[in-house]
Amino acid sequence: MQxxxxxxxxxxxxxxxxxKNKTFSESEITILPQPxxxxxxxxxxxxxxxxxxxxxxxxxxxxxxYFITSIxxxxxxxxxxxxxEAADIVFKLDTSLNDEAYDLNIVPKQITVSANGxxxxxxGVQTIKQLLSKExxxxxxxxxxxxxxxxxxxxxxxxxxxxMLDESRYFHGEKFVKQMLDQMAMLKMNVFxxxxxDDAGWRMEIKKYPLLTKVGAFRxxxxxxxWKSGKTSxxxxxxxxxxxxxxxxxxxxxxxNITIVPEFEMPGHxxxxxxxxxxLGTAGKxxxxxxxxxxxxxxxxxxxxxxVQFIKDVLTEIFELFPSKVIHIGGDEVSYxxxxxxxxxxxxMKEHGIKTPADLQIAFTNDISKFIEANGRRMMGxxxxxxxNIHKGVEEKKHDQEAETELAKxxxxxxxxGNLDLATQAAEKGYGIVNSLHSNTYLDYGYKNISxxxxxxxxxxxxxxxxxxxxxxxxLGCQMWSEWTPTSKDVERQTFPRIAxxxxxxxxxxxxxxxxxxxxxxxxxxxxxxxxxxxxAKVLE
Numbered sequence: 001m002q003x004x005x006x007x008x009x010x011x012x013x014x015x016x017x018x019x020k021n022k023t024f025s026e027s028e029i030t031i032l033p034q035p036x037x038x039x040x041x042x043x044x045x046x047x048x049x050x051x052x053x054x055x056x057x058x059x060x061x062x063x064x065x066y067f068i069t070s071i072x073x074x075x076x077x078x079x080x081x082x083x084x085e086a087a088d089i090v091f092k093l094d095t096s097l098n099d100e101a102y103d104l105n106i107v108p109k110q111i112t113v114s115a116n117g118x119x120x121x122x123x124g125v126q127t128i129k130q131l132l133s134k135e136x137x138x139x140x141x142x143x144x145x146x147x148x149x150x151x152x153x154x155x156x157x158x159x160x161x162x163x164m165l166d167e168s169r170y171f172h173g174e175k176f177v178k179q180m181l182d183q184m185a186m187l188k189m190n191v192f193x194x195x196x197x198d199d200a201g202w203r204m205e206i207k208k209y210p211l212l213t214k215v216g217a218f219r220x221x222x223x224x225x226x227w228k229s230g231k232t233s234x235x236x237x238x239x240x241x242x243x244x245x246x247x248x249x250x251x252x253x254x255x256x257n258i259t260i261v262p263e264f265e266m267p268g269h270x271x272x273x274x275x276x277x278x279x280l281g282t283a284g285k286x287x288x289x290x291x292x293x294x295x296x297x298x299x300x301x302x303x304x305x306x307x308v309q310f311i312k313d314v315l316t317e318i319f320e321l322f323p324s325k326v327i328h329i330g331g332d333e334v335s336y337x338x339x340x341x342x343x344x345x346x347x348x349m350k351e352h353g354i355k356t357p358a359d360l361q362i363a364f365t366n367d368i369s370k371f372i373e374a375n376g377r378r379m380m381g382x383x384x385x386x387x388x389n390i391h392k393g394v395e396e397k398k399h400d401q402e403a404e405t406e407l408a409k410x411x412x413x414x415x416x417x418g419n420l421d422l423a424t425q426a427a428e429k430g431y432g433i434v435n436s437l438h439s440n441t442y443l444d445y446g447y448k449n450i451s452x453x454x455x456x457x458x459x460x461x462x463x464x465x466x467x468x469x470x471x472x473x474x475x476l477g478c479q480m481w482s483e484w485t486p487t488s489k490d491v492e493r494q495t496f497p498r499i500a501x502x503x504x505x506x507x508x509x510x511x512x513x514x515x516x517x518x519x520x521x522x523x524x525x526x527x528x529x530x531x532x533x534x535x536x537a538k539v540l541e
Contacts, residue, residue: 029148030521031130032500033188033507034514041149043108047071047132048145053079054087063113063121064091066255070125075134075145089113091121100190100257101155104128106147122257123188127152158460158475160434161506162191162261163499165491168198168272169293169482171217171239176488178252179532183496185256186525187503192253193328193477195263196241199271199296200483201289203240204262206317209277209310213240216272219289226484227294233486246321254323261380262322265330266311267300267364274298280307282338282345293483298338302364303348312371319375326412327372332382333391334361358387358403369408380412380434383422390418407431412474420462427465427472435460436477441502443494444481452539456501456515478502489535496529496536497522 029040053068055061067089068079079089087110094114097103102124103114113124128147135144163184165177181192196203202216218238224231241249253260274281275289282301290296301307318327336357339345345360354360362385369379384390387403407413412432415423420437427433436442440450440458460476478499485491500522504513519540529536 029131029150030517030524031127031152032518032521032525033504034512034517034521035127035152035154036509036512037153039151041107041151043149044146045106045108045111045149046144046146047077049077051077051079051088052082052084053089053091054082054085055091056085057093059118060091060093060115060121062118063115063125064089066122067091067125067128070129075132077145091115091124098155099159102127102152104150104152104154106131106149106151108149111147119190119257122185123154126186126188127154129186156188156507157509158473158506160191160475160477161189161503162193162434162436162475162477163189163495163502164193164195164263164436164477164479166195166198166480166482167201167203168195168265169200170222170237170486171201171203172488172491173239174241174245174249176491177249179534180495181249181253181256181258183499183534184258184503187500188507189499189503190258191477192258192260193263193479194260195265195481197263197265197272198269198330199290200293201238201240202272202276204246204318204321205240205242206314207243208313208317211276212273212314214276216276216289219291221291222486223292224484224486228292232291237486243317243321250322259324259326260322261324261326261328262318263328263330264311264314264318266368267302267361268332268334269296269330270300271296271298273300277310279304280310282342295333295335297335299334299336301342301345302360303345308364308367311368315368315372315375319377324377326378326380328380328414329365329368329372329385330382331361331365331385332416334384336361354405356403358389359405361385362387362403362405362407366405366408369411373410378410378412379408380414383413383415383418383426385411386413386422386426388418388422390422414477416479424462424465424469427462427469431472433473434475434477435462435473436479438479441476441478442481443478443498444484447498447537447539450498452498452501453515455498456504456513456518458502458505459510460505475506476502492535493537496534497526497539498537500525 053064055064071077071079089111092114095116097116100119102120104124104127105112113121115121131147133146135146202212206212217240220236221232222237224233250260272289275287278286280300281298283298339357349360365385372379386407389402409430413426414434416436416438423433461470461473480495485494
């Protein structure tokens with residue numbers, strides 16, 4: 001566990017005070033994301049060495065252990081476990097609360113965190129961290145740590161609050177991923193969508209198919225600046241995560257109440273895999289891992305049993321690595337030309353009564369969905385998996401027909417492009433929806449296209465969707481596609497501070513959202529980012 005990632009940021013952020021028992025004003029209490037309700041008291045709780053911490057159940061003890069470790073690593077105060085309920089800090093199970101909800105009651109002599117599971121306890125701790133300030137007495141040469149008295153009731157608006165990092169285009173490494181997980185945890189985001197395979201690179205070790213990383217994880221050059229620029233970096237690029245590294249990162253995320261949802265792209269965006277094993281492709285041609293980004297010609301040949309078996313073999317190893325109940329299979333931007341040009345694919349479609357390539361994709365996707373479901377998981381994919389052409393006018397897609405085959409119902413549809421009516425229709429049909437409309441949530445887009453205020457104003461529930469279907473909107477994701485962000489600093493600049501806006505979109509009710517208050521809270525968090533050297537965009541006035 002790396003201590004630098006456990007720093008309690010508000011110790012640095014909040015101004016020092018000289019009073020022995022500071023009374024906090026409402027303007028000084030900024031919590032991000034904004035809680036459901038905050039009733040501020042008149043006094044403060046003094047956090048001191050050797051105070052006692054109690055947890056009344058296994059999950060409460062897990063929350064209290066995290067709190068003790070966090071405090072020790074950041075402000076060097078030692079807290080002691082106790083089995084007595086009359087402790088200074090109490091973690092208490094309350095089964096009446098919703099998942100990830102917490103009640104936080106702070107009085108001068110005691111702090112009580114109530115929740116129905118580890119997620120709620122963890123988020124209660126994050127709020128305590130944001131409330132913590134320090135008092136410096138130059139006279140006595142001492143520092144005291146204060147938490148304002150308050151009663152806070154809080155719960156998330158949505159159960160899916162995601163950040164996606166694309167590492168297929170550029171590999172960033174374990175240290176950077178853990179930094180991102182820490183920032184997500186502080187902001188109460190709970191899903192790390194990890195885009196690990198695509199045309200530009202394969203980033204996870206698969207024991208049964210070692211060439212996926214020996215060959216597929218490396219390319220000789222990279223297109224730079226923008227699409228079809230004609231320019232390249234002149235440098236080779238590559239890297240991948242071993243299975244041990246993945247397990248370590250998954251455990252690190254779990255401690256922060258974050259589920260890692262891996263994305264294994266199929267049947268398109270598969271050039272890195274086809275470069276590794278030619279027989280996976282439809283065209284039967286040897287290729288290299290592409291240097292240019294964008295949609296590529298070949299797909300997995302889903303008419304071959306050995307290719308489908310390969311996909312299921314890879315999924316089986318993914319099940320072992322990732323405990324997530326949801327597995328993302330991509331499914332976007334499939335260029336059907338390779339299937340249309342292949343005589344054996346056309347023959348297969350005719351023999352099986354499959355009318356269009358879109359129907360072939362859905363038939364394949366439904367088969368994979370059944371396999372994933374049989375292994376106790378649930379499939380997720382970008383909204384092309386519904387068989388509706390959302391790329392009309394794009395050269396490769398303009399002649400595509402739409403599928404007649406219906407997508408299996410036990411699928412989470414990740415909406416990213418097309419008329420929002422498509423998301424509404426999917427929700428009305430009973431599909432689970434994560435709304436990541438590209439024009440509002442894509443972090444690779446510049447700040448002129450998606451300003452901080454526009455990000456903050458995003459509402460994952462489509463306008464006009466009847467309330468009875470709102471539960472089918474699981475939440476949102478913000479996506480960091482990395483074609484044009486080769487360094488970690490580039491990714492930071494595009495991600496921060498907009499990730500904080502999306503965090504509040506996912507957590508805070510509409511009636512409690514206020515952009516002006518959000519900006520005030522964000523200024524304090526930016527001071528913390530300064531201490532970590534995070535390269536955030538300077539977009540606040």
